[in-house]
Amino acid sequence: MCGTLYVCATPIGNLSDISDRLRQTLETVDLVAAEDTRHTGNLLRHLGISKPCISYFTHNRRGHGEVIIKELLAGKNVALVSDAGTPAISDPGEELVQLCAEAGIPTVPIPGPCAAISALSVSGLITGRFVFEGFLSTQKKGRMDRLAELKNETRTIIFYEAPHKLVRTLADFEATFGADRQITLCREMTKLYEEIIRTTVGAALEKYTAQPPKGEFVLVVAGAKQKEESWENMTVEAHVAMYEKEGLSRMDAVKRVASDRGVAKREIYDAVMR
Ligand code: SAM
Secondary structure (H helix, E strand, O other): OOOOEEEEOEOOOOHHHOOHHHHHHHHHOOEEEEOOHHHHHHHHHHHOOOOOEEEOOHHHHHHHHHHHHHHHHOOOOEEEEOOOEOOOOOOOOHHHHHHHHHHOOOEEEEOOOOHHHHHHHHOOOOOOOEEEEEEOOOOHHHHHHHHHHHOOOOOEEEEEEOHHHHHHHHHHHHHHHOOOOEEEEEEOOOOOOOEEEEEEHHHHHHHHHHOOOOOOEEEEEOOOOOOOOOHHHOOHHHHHHHHHHOOOOHHHHHHHHHHHHOOOHHHHHHHHHO
16 A cells, blocks of 8 residues: 655744644654755754655656655655745645656645745735735746736735845836735744735835845735726616625615716616616
């Protein structure tokens, strides 16, 4: 029988975010596949756990991925961890999970910190529908092409960014989304200098141009405003129905339509009743 790949989220700063389940999983697996074995070695030492580790990162993912799959097929249980947060989210892991899926190897999530979701949860922006973009391309053209595709995105958009590229990215946001677009910058979450800054793209650009940013950032950008449907092309009935759908009573909807069209309420009321 083959083993299981446990995809383990680890703290994004504060070690108190280590869950009991993460600890138990690391204690019981046979092998830990780590983005950086030294970094994960510190985490294991903190937990008093001694385990064989194998490195698994972008540039050795093919070769080491095969070794890890062989171990799993031989019945070993493996924990996959990245340096911080959830593996496979702008971190190594996606391909290993795909290989497991192809080989019929069970994969189990050990949920925990994820910078994107932590930032979204405190952004103060709409959280019901969102898109995760991770890091933008370091190439100007790739970056601007991607942003152009997102210009009219109405869902909240989440980006990761390194501090030394923040000002450049905010300038690109301003060129694409406009200076007035709402943005929440989540800096150093769960750490000593944690900051949640709810502002506009223009104001953030001004702030960090004057005072170079430090630390890790997640940028949560408000989606574009939905274009209001123009009532000019609607029948009077559809115009009234639009306001009723927004929650207005029939009489209030009639009043609003009369005001929009600059006609008497009676005229609208009669048209609807007909
Ligand atoms: N897999 C990780 C996760 O689940 O969040 C993300 C890894 S990605 C390589 C690292 C990026 O995540 C950073 O550049 C930053 O944008 C964001 N990040 C990670 N920890 C953070 C923190 N404590 N505060 C703010 N952003 C953080």
